[in-house]
Amino acid sequence: MVKASYQERQAKIKTYFDRTAADAWSKLTSDAKVSRIRATVRAGRDDMRNTLLDWLPADLTGKRLLDAGCGTGMLAVEAARRGAEVVAIDVAPTLIEIARERTPTDLGAGSVTFQAGDMLDPAHGRFDHVVAMDSLIHYRPADAVKVLAGLAERTSGSMIFTFAPRTLPLTIMLAVGRLFPRSDRSPAIEPVSEGALRKLLAAEPLLSCWKPQRTRRIVLGFYMSQALELVRV
Numbered sequence: 001m002v003k004a005s006y007q008e009r010q011a012k013i014k015t016y017f018d019r020t021a022a023d024a025w026s027k028l029t030s031d032a033k034v035s036r037i038r039a040t041v042r043a044g045r046d047d048m049r050n051t052l053l054d055w056l057p058a059d060l061t062g063k064r065l066l067d068a069g070c071g072t073g074m075l076a077v078e079a080a081r082r083g084a085e086v087v088a089i090d091v092a093p094t095l096i097e098i099a100r101e102r103t104p105t106d107l108g109a110g111s112v113t114f115q116a117g118d119m120l121d122p123a124h125g126r127f128d129h130v131v132a133m134d135s136l137i138h139y140r141p142a143d144a145v146k147v148l149a150g151l152a153e154r155t156s157g158s159m160i161f162t163f164a165p166r167t168l169p170l171t172i173m174l175a176v177g178r179l180f181p182r183s184d185r186s187p188a189i190e191p192v193s194e195g196a197l198r199k200l201l202a203a204e205p206l207l208s209c210w211k212p213q214r215t216r217r218i219v220l221g222f223y224m225s226q227a228l229e230l231v232r233v
Contacts, residue, residue, distance in 0.1 A: 022095065029071060045134070048134070052160050064128050071095050136162070163228065
C-alpha cells in the first residue's frame with residue numbers, strides 16, 4: 001500500500017511541474033537557450049538518459065516498457081524507436097501534452113502512449129522493463145522503495161531508476177538552491193546514500209527476487225544523480 005507521504009509528495013510534484021515550472025521544463029528539454037546553470041542540468045540529464053538507454057536491450061521489439069515519470073518524453077521516444085511498446089506516465093498533464101506534441105509521427109515498429117496519472121496504477125498492465133529517470137528522487141527513500149516493490153510485481157525483466165546520492169557537494173547545491181526565488185525551486189530532493197538505499201532494497205520482501213547490478217553516478221555542474229539497475233533473478 002502506498003503511504004500517505006508518497007501521495008502528499010506526488011500532489012506537490014504535480015502542482016510544481018504542471019503549473020510553476022512547465023515553461024522552464026519545456027525549454028530545458030528542448031534545444032532552446034537556457035542559463036549556464038540549467039545548461040549543466042540539461043547536459044547531465046542527456047548523459048543520464050543515454051546511460052539508462054544503454055542498459056536496455058538494443059532491440060526492444062515486442063517488449064513493453066514503462067517510462068515512470070516520463071516528463072516531456074525524450075527517453076520514451078528513443079525506447080520506442082528500438083521497437084518497444086512504451087507506456088509513458090507522468091503526474092503532470094501539462095508535461096504530457098508537451099510530450100504528445102513532440103512525438104515523431106514515425107516510430108517504426110515501436111509506439112508510445114502518453115498518459116497523465118500515477119505510475120503505480122495497475123491498469124497500466126505488465127512490463128518487461130521499467131525506467132524511472134529522476135522521478136523517484138523527490139520521494140522519501142522508503143517510499144521510493146515501496147514504489148519499486150509495487151512495480152516489481154508487474155515487471156519481468158529489469159527496473160532502472162535514479163536516486164539523489166547523499167554527498168557533500170549535493171548538500172551544498174541544495175543549500176544554494178534555497179537561495180533562488182521560490183518560483184524557481186523544484187520540489188525537495190530526498191538524498192540517500194547508496195549503502196542505505198541498498199539496505200532498504202534488501203529489506204523489502206517484494207524485492208527479494210531482484211538484485212542490484214550496474215550503477216553509475218553522473219555529476220555535471222548543478223546536476224548530480226546516480227543510476228541503479230535492478231534485475232529479476
